Amino acid sequence: MGILITGADGYLGRRAVSALLETTGDEFVLAVRAADAAELAAKRDRLDAELGAAGHGRVTVVGADLTRDDALADVDPRRVTAIVHAAAVTRFSVDRETAQRVNVDGTVRLARFARRCPDLRRFTLLSTLYTAGRHTGDVPERRHEDAGFVNFYEWSKWRAEQHLFDSGLPLSVLRLPTVIAEDDGGTVVQYNAFHNTLKLFYYGLLSLMPGEPSTPLALGTAAFTSAAVAHLVRPEVPAGIYHVTPDPAQTLTLGQLIDLTFDVYERDDNFRRRNLMRPIYCDRQSFDDMVDIARRLKGGPIEQAVASVAPFGTQLYLHKTFRNEALRAAWPGYAAPDPLALADAVCDHLVASRWGRQPVTRQLEGAL
Numbered sequence: 120m121g122i123l124i125t126g127a128d129g130y131l132g133r134r135a136v137s138a139l140l141e142t143t144g145d146e147f148v149l150a151v152r153a154a155d156a157a158e159l160a161a162k163r164d165r166l167d168a169e170l171g172a173a174g175h176g177r178v179t180v181v182g183a184d185l186t187r188d189d190a191l192a193d194v195d196p197r198r199v200t201a202i203v204h205a206a207a208v209t210r211f212s213v214d215r216e217t218a219q220r221v222n223v224d225g226t227v228r229l230a231r232f233a234r235r236c237p238d239l240r241r242f243t244l245l246s247t248l249y250t251a252g253r254h255t256g257d258v259p260e261r262r263h264e265d266a267g268f269v270n271f272y273e274w275s276k277w278r279a280e281q282h283l284f285d286s287g288l289p290l291s292v293l294r295l296p297t298v299i300a301e302d303d304g305g306t307v308v309q310y311n312a313f314h315n316t317l318k319l320f321y322y323g324l325l326s327l328m329p330g331e332p333s334t335p336l337a338l339g340t341a342a343f344t345s346a347a348v349a350h351l352v353r354p355e356v357p358a359g360i361y362h363v364t365p366d367p368a369q370t371l372t373l374g375q376l377i378d379l380t381f382d383v384y385e386r387d388d389n390f391r392r393r394n395l396m397r398p399i400y401c402d403r404q405s406f407d408d409m410v411d412i413a414r415r416l417k418g419g420p421i422e423q424a425v426a427s428v429a430p431f432g433t434q435l436y437l438h439k440t441f442r443n444e445a446l447r448a449a450w451p452g453y454a455a456p457d458p459l460a461l462a463d464a465v466c467d468h469l470v471a472s473r474w475g476r477q478p479v480t481r482q483l484e485g486a487l
């Protein structure tokens with residue numbers, strides 16, 4: 120009997136598999152998107168190599184493109200006791216049609232398969248804190264009403280949640296923050312909108328900051344997130360909605376993050392030589408105008424810079440406090456990363472590695 124994990128070769132999927140191999144005695148069916156046999160073989164080899172001895176004899180890798188009706192034809196429903204659904208298109212700039220096809224319809228297909236599993240005890244969806252969309256204020260660990268969304272990624276993850284809430288499956292929804300590093304050491308492997316925005320500031324390509332300095336920013340690490348998944352999928356932990364995020368009092372604000380980022384940048388000779396100013400916060404109307412103008416200047420560096428910030432910039436004006444009482448009750452060993460120390464370590468890594476383009480000699484020297 121085993122645990123089926125979709126998106127098992129994705130950034131968090133791989134780490135969740137490793138954590139679960141350590142904490143359970145289960146077998147695993149790892150579902151990966153693969154266009155053909157060659158891609159499936161390459162993904163299987165990579166997963167086998169990464170999981171090493173821990174995976175031997177316990178892991179089966181299957182191809183499962185969730186946009187296809189026959190996606191799970193190779194999986195025997197009688198052998199599946201738990202499902203962790205990590206597969207998704209995760210770009211904030213995803214278009215509506217793709218988001219619907221993969222994130223919504225793919226979840227509907229998986230739920231249909233789940234209903235055919237006679238011994239299924241838990242269906243766990245990896246979701247995002249931002250299914251809260253345009254809600255402001257306290258955000259409890261509950262089903263959200265439609266408050267509007269700032270991009271189709273948020274919208275599609277919310278639609279996926281809604282479908283599963285109505286499905287009657289034994290559901291847990293783990294709403295995750297933006298993952299910015301491997302662990303507290305600050306090493307970055309998966310680059311996302313967070314890192315790309317900080318890069319624009321480092322190179323002087325963005326001088327206006329959308330958002331308000333007091334807006335809280337929920338940030339996490341892959342280590343914290345995969346430990347949470349490994350704990351919360353246990354059968355003895357009650358099914359529910361969990362915000363896998365630091366306590367509200369332990370959450371950075373946008374202003375703290377930008378100040379800290381520039382403190383780190385200003386320790387770097389290359390950055391100091393360029394005499395760049397710290398960004399100026401702009402109001403929402405000015406930000407919308409900037410996005411509009413940049414779109415008309417097609418193909419230029421301004422369009423590219425603004426295009427990477429535009430899909431989430433509006434969230435930086437929408438103050439939210441993500442409550443996490445359910446998480447803390449269900450996970451007594453809960454220990455979220457210290458937000459200031461984490462942001463400092465991440466910025467340091469980004470500068471030292473030039474956003475992943477060069478080895479991090481500075482950190483290595485420190486470790487010797």
Ligand SMILES: NC(=O)c1ccc[n+]([C@@H]2O[C@H](COP(=O)([O-])OP(=O)(O)OC[C@H]3O[C@@H](n4cnc5c(N)ncnc54)[C@H](OP(=O)(O)O)[C@@H]3O)[C@@H](O)[C@H]2O)c1
Nearest residue numbers: 126128129130131152184185205206207245247295297298
């Ligand atoms: N990382 C974060 O900061 C974060 C924050 C909040 C929520 N989450 C949620 O956590 C989950 C995992 O995120 P991640 O960071 O691991 O994302 P990721 O690295 O982008 O991995 C996504 C996985 O989904 C697979 N996938 C995409 N389209 C598919 C399809 N049509 N059929 C089957 N599989 C498909 C991808 O395969 P290919 O690579 O082959 O396309 C990949 O294995 C997602 O549901 C995401 O919404 C992540």
